[in-house]
Amino acid sequence: MPRSREAACRPVLGLGMGLTVCILILVTSTGPGRTQDLPPTAGSPPAEAPAAAAPTPPSFSASATREVLVAALGFLEPRTLEAHSAQDFCIWGLDGLTAIDPTLSVMETHPTLPRTTVPAPGTAVAAEKAPDTSAQSPSILTVLQGQTVIFTQPIPPANNNGAWAELVTAAMQAAWKQSVTLRDAGPDALLQGFFDELFNHLDPYSRYLAPAPALSDRTRRSGDTGTVGLTLGQNGRTIVIAAVNANGPAWEAGVDTGEHLVSVNGRPTHGQDAATVQSWLEGDNHTSVTLGISSRGHRMTTIRLERTQVPPETVFASSDGPFTLLRVASFSTQTAEEVSQFLDQVVDEPGRTTPSTAPSGKKAAGIIIDLRGDRGGVLQQAVTTAALLLDHGVAVTTHGRNPLANHIWAVQGGDMTNGTPVVILVDGRTASAAEILASALADHRRAVVIGSETLGKGLVQVIGQMPNGGELFVTWSRNQAPLGWPIQGLGVMPQVCTSLGIDSLQAQLSALKQGNTLQGEAVQMARMARYPVPVTKILEIRKHCPAAIGSDADMDAARALLSSPAAYRAALESVPDENSAPLH
Template sequence: MPFCSFFSLRNLTRPLSLRSRISCLALIFLTAACSAPYHSSNQVYDKKTATALFSQGFDYVTEYYIDEIDVSRLALAGLDNLSTIDPDVEILDSGNALTVSYDGVPLSRYSYPDDLNSRSWALLTASAIESVKQQSPDFQQATGEQIYLAVFDGVVGELDRFSRYSAPEQATNNRDSRNGFGGLGIRYVKEEQGAHIISVMENTPAESVGLKAGDIIIAVNHSDIRKLSEDSITHLLKGPENSRVSLTVLRKETESAVKQQQLIFEVTRKRIVIQTITYIPHDNIAYIQISGFNKSTTTSLRSKVRKAQKEMGKDLKGYILDLRNNGGGLLSEAISAADLFIPNGTIVSTRGRHPDSHQYNDAHSTDFAQGLPVIVLVNAYSASSSEILAAALQDSERAIVIGSNSFGKGTVQKVFELPNRSEIAITWARFHAPSGYAIQGRGIIPDICTTNSSVKTVDDVIAQLKSGTLPISSETRTVSLLPEDEDALEKLKAICPQSAQPSELEEDVAEMLLMTPALLSLAKGELEHGKTREIADESVEESAQLPETIQ
């Protein structure tokens, strides 16, 4: 049974802290997102196809990778990785030629091309594989995709850890996550009775026909699915946009009822873009969790900000953007999300070896949040695009960042589709915060650190704000260090040790600041500590009345 299936609908309605509520939603989201099937293609290895595929892949890497790399190195690494299919295969490099051996017996010898032409090296690679196939039973049984995967895994192994190759069906899943897919708009878990719907997304076909959380799908197009795997069910539910699917569903007549009625829904699939925004209003504060960045993130974020403004009006005190455990996503969406809050100035710059990688992105719209304060929460798993958003808001003095040092994934990957519908993602640039420092290897240093041994409670944070120990100075946070200076980077990161576990303390501190203007001003460095002690003390009494957890 899937890991998140222990969350019953009844459990989801119990009073939970903000962190617990968000964690439940995030876990369900991940189960839905990971449920798409992956099957190896049965395509037979073909030398001509392989040559074209390797050639294009080699071209992309040598042209766009952030560091200059020799195509011969890529080809040899790919060939060397063939031993993952059959360990008896050995590639011997003699400097100007390679020998292919099987079980210690030489099979063929190939002289190296005279130039660094990708097609020449691709042909050499495909020819060497052809000779292996004549002797190796494992290669004779392997599909073309399995062989391509072995080669490209060897290729990307020569690059940095963020470059990757995705086989065709996994690549399709990646594209679905970024751009959307033909579907219904439900999140479900596989149970013995069928596909138990955990939630129905807003403005989706499932919602329009009346499907509800708690419904259990037992048949798709009148075919029983109860004995199928989660992957197989997902494959049946997804399909071309505007195509129709019939669902047979079990539904309890009432929440407490034992008896279930059987219903049939006819649903027309539409493009579904996975929702990455969760909005929870509480005490005139808008809590917004951003779990990732896909094509709908900024649009959804704008919608939730507008909703908060409409619901709370002049009583709205500010926004908490929760980026904890947000591993990133589309760079363009992180930039446009930052643009919702920053009226002017730089959002991010990127720099690499390829001329097109040198880009500077500036804010060019009005502050959609209308100047209300913004708090950003980060932790050790806030990475990539989430770090871009956090750094942009922090450096522009538009937000206060609370939490621990973030992941430090400061590189940009360019994704290319290959002829077999696979993808190769190549690191082609590093991004820099508006103040100029490179995020790679260092991450974002919060204004208010909640992971130091001296910080255990909200009162500890208040005391450090009043004494001037917090916030961490911008001079410290934005100091420029070379990525290769590991000792200096480790000392900087030790200022606010990383924590992967979201903490209620971070939420409590954020709420305290938004509810207490004088302390918020101290956190922004707007007031002199000695002159504001009396005001801050009065504000602390107000904040002390806040609940420990948000229900």
């Protein structure tokens, strides 16, 4: 399929922007001092080669830990779906000490004796009958190693973030001094364990990423290295361009796959390995790099490109007979733009009429959007992609405790494909932003969803960057499809189910060609559900099309449906329209 080199995205959104909060605190430290070796005295034996210095074990930094905890508590408190205090978060999180070293335990006690009689750290505690807690002095937090108290301190007010950060830091420091297991695990493990245990009390998707994986994740989301968007391969001693990222400057300059990369900044590539030459292409953002490129039978041409951050390519196009297949691997910061470029080709290809000149009803043969295995990504990109295929309407609504989490994500601007039939393939791994796109197009009767029940991840995370470079992903809103049903837990019920076996699929397709639908009852039941949906009800609905890994049957069903206008129309209409759906 030829490539379009012009952006085709239009201003299509009428919506509020989502929030990403970054809390940045720079922490600096001085390096260790150096000692100077004295020269040997006369007559002394030759000095032996110095032994390799043992690596210095990591130390626990109270100040750095406190800063992360203060930032984290401040970020969590206004954003979690349910309200919790700093005390809740910290008591949960301190169980992370036990997860690392099972000899440690954390207790919240209500002593009946005056606070001055609380056992001092280092003393043994005998097992006693639980005291009467009817009239107590302020609560005490105690950390024990076995039966020995290693830390004890009065509990501060429940919502005093700073005091709780101080308390947790002091408890961690005391445990660090006493536990060899903690020291072997390292200081990063204390924070990881703290947040792991904290988020175990919230939902499956809130999480903490330590600095190194957080950096890698940021790079995956948006691209963080200055480059030109080329992937290189090798043919003998020649460097060959194996792929061109449509989001990069090389694509815009017309570089194509199969061409030879002869030089980089005048440096010959012949005889070099592909990985080495790939590194030559990278550098600081907005710096220039000169490439010498040749193709078979042509002289070398020189082009000068400016390096930039290039998001990963997420959309891959191909042809399947008369149909266009777009496989969307994930939703990154440029996914909608990539989809737009390929959709632009669908309406501009020779022999096809454009939306502005097409007679009423004249359309391309069909588009298949493959979301199988797509775990989602940037919510706004799913909404923008839906806007490329919808004339107008609500793509999704989000609902949370924080006012900034509440949005009606509405789209307008016009279907750039002139109503070309669309089929969406999903499976049990399709999640998050991919489910938003599928539900938006299905609920507006703009596409037919084929496959199995999707994962059912209908929760949205907001990202907060911590002072140490780590990141918190905190669930702060729930997604609701255009017809008012919750995506979380339910997933998207396909209009054509392929996970019930080939006989069931053939029966469904035959019925659709006659204007009937065998999946209609299951689709209606799913669309009528309203939050909160009991687990038993979710299981009852999902059993009508069990989640499964995608198969060739999905593509076979897509071709059959797009080849039969009657079947396609019947499948579209199995979803209730907005007038017959219950109130949200």
